[in-house]
Amino acid sequence: MSDTLATLNSPAAYSSIADKLEKGLIVQFPRCPFPMPDEADQEFLRTEMPRHLSRKNISYHPETGAVHGLKGDRAMTERVTSILKNHSAQVQEFFKANAPTLTQNWQVATCSFRPMEEAGRNLSAHASNELIHVDAGAYGATHGDRVLRFFVNINPNQDRVWISKGAFPKLLATHGVAAGLTPGGMGSRIEESPVGRFYSAGLRGLSHFGLPLSQVLDTSPYDRAMRRFHNYMKDTPEFQNSPEGLERFSFAPFSAWSVFTDMVSHACIAGRFALVSTFVVPMANCRRKELVPFNILKGSAGH
Numbered sequence: 001m002s003d004t005l006a007t008l009n010s011p012a013a014y015s016s017i018a019d020k021l022e023k024g025l026i027v028q029f030p031r032c033p034f035p036m037p038d039e040a041d042q043e044f045l046r047t048e049m050p051r052h053l054s055r056k057n058i059s060y061h062p063e064t065g066a067v068h069g070l071k072g073d074r075a076m077t078e079r080v081t082s083i084l085k086n087h088s089a090q091v092q093e094f095f096k097a098n099a100p101t102l103t104q105n106w107q108v109a110t111c112s113f114r115p116m117e118e119a120g121r122n123l124s125a126h127a128s129n130e131l132i133h134v135d136a137g138a139y140g141a142t143h144g145d146r147v148l149r150f151f152v153n154i155n156p157n158q159d160r161v162w163i164s165k166g167a168f169p170k171l172l173a174t175h176g177v178a179a180g181l182t183p184g185g186m187g188s189r190i191e192e193s194p195v196g197r198f199y200s201a202g203l204r205g206l207s208h209f210g211l212p213l214s215q216v217l218d219t220s221p222y223d224r225a226m227r228r229f230h231n232y233m234k235d236t237p238e239f240q241n242s243p244e245g246l247e248r249f250s251f252a253p254f255s256a257w258s259v260f261t262d263m264v265s266h267a268c269i270a271g272r273f274a275l276v277s278t279f280v281v282p283m284a285n286c287r288r289k290e291l292v293p294f295n296i297l298k299g300s301a302g303h
């Protein structure tokens with residue numbers, strides 16, 4: 001029995017997903033709970049994308065409607081756009097039907113396809129999926145809002161393999177001091193100053209005019225603390241190599257899973273051909289306030 005994994009076998013169980021995610025569980029579905037891209041589109045992604053990849057992944061960006069990471073002709077770009085956009089819509093519909101509390105005012109972020117074998121990709125440490133981490137900073141500043149992801153393994157022959165060392169509350173309690181976050185570290189300065197808030201609001205205003213760079217430039221004490229924890233995990237071999245709390249999960253062909261990746265530590269150590277949908281969920285949507293990383297960081301500073 002895993003402390004970190006919950007399996008939802010039937011539609012009757014789907015409505016428990018928000019609570020399980022908020023608890024810091026990886027929720028898995030033995031079979032993707034909604035229609036996947038059809039066989040021809042899957043085969044197209046699996047055979048064509050590895051040869052036409054120009055970045056780490058191929059990603060559909062709903063805010064602009066553009067696909068990044070692909071070097072292909074117009075027809076190919078349009079087909080990929082349509083597949084990823086439709087898949088994102090399926091994931092959104094699933095969450096709206098089964099976890100409506102999480103979806104209010106959420107931000108639908110990228111839907112990406114990961115065409116390369118994850119084992120031995122030799123990416124730099126901070127970009128590597130093979131090192132255990134919690135997600136931080138990949139979508140600019142969240143100011144405490146949550147990073148929710150939904151994964152589907154569309155490799156017909158190969159599992160996608162993850163390892164984890166559990167969720168944020170325990171990780172911070174165990175490693176917060178070494179990471180320089182507690183006590184009295186960055187966690188104690190998690191509340192934003194009025195100037196910081198003004199700066200962020202100004203950047204958000206700019207981003208309405210289509211300047212996504214402003215989101216990247218944005219930051220907050222919370223985001224800096226989470227980034228620090230992310231980097232501590234990836235830069236600390238003792239953390240990566242110790243067997244303490246280590247769990248391993250194999251996600252079978254055509255299975256799916258979802259998790260708050262800002263909360264549950266994870267690394268993908270093997271596997272190829274996954275669809276990954278990302279959402280930023282307002283912190284206020286979470287009902288288990290005591291488990292929200294922002295609140296834990298704040299509490300750990302003695303507030």
Ligand SMILES: [Fe+2]
Nearest residue numbers: 134135261266
């Ligand atoms: Fe991650």
